[in-house]
Amino acid sequence: MYQLSEMQSALMPAPGVDLLGKDMREQLSDAALRGFFRIMELWAIKDSDARMLLGGVSNGPYYAWKRQPPRLLDGDVLMRISYLVGIFDALNAIYGENLADDWVRLPNRNRVFGGETPLAVMMQGGIPAMVTVRRLLDARRA
Numbered sequence: 421m422y423q424l425s426e427m428q429s430a431l432m433p434a435p436g437v438d439l440l441g442k443d444m445r446e447q448l449s450d451a452a453l454r455g456f457f458r459i460m461e462l463w464a465i466k467d468s469d470a471r472m473l474l475g476g477v478s479n480g481p482y483y484a485w486k487r488q489p490p491r492l493l494d495g496d497v498l499m500r501i502s503y504l505v506g507i508f509d510a511l512n513a514i515y516g517e518n519l520a521d522d523w524v525r526l527p528n529r530n531r532v533f534g535g536e537t538p539l540a541v542m543m544q545g546g547i548p549a550m551v552t553v554r555r556l557l558d559a560r561r562a
Contacts, residue, residue: 440495445495446491449490449492449493449498450489452493452501452502453485453493454489455501455505456474457470459508463508463521463524465525469539472543473542474497474501496547500546500547500550503547503553503554504550506558507524508520510554510558510560511523511524511557513561514557514561525537525539526538530556532552532553532556538553
């Protein structure tokens with residue numbers, strides 16, 4: 421028989437990852453950027469649009485990151501990549517591979533997008549828009 425404290429701990433959500441801590445950023449930066457560039461390739465996203473998804477990164481750092489990822493990204497960039505990875509995972513769980521990779525570039529009639537593409541909405545709205553898209557897809561997946 422479970423004790424009340426065991427039941428409560430089993431129901432509590434797992435602690436989140438601290439993307440702002442230096443140790444965690446060092447641990448995740450390389451893999452995060454490699455994953456980001458792979459997703460951009462699969463989604464057929466232009467470099468100028470990919471830079472906007474990363475928060476408006478200028479050409480110099482962006483292309484340096486493509487050649488050799490830095491040891492340490494800032495928390496904002498990691499947060500953006502985290503949401504994009506979640507969106508990528510959700511799309512692949514919901515749709516077949518082809519539609520999952522095209523979905524961000526297709527005009528969408530959902531109220532969230534107002535006829536725009538999810539890519540355009542996320543580029544214009546930044547992290548809050550990425551959160552909305554991810555929640556929408558997670559709700560569809562559930």
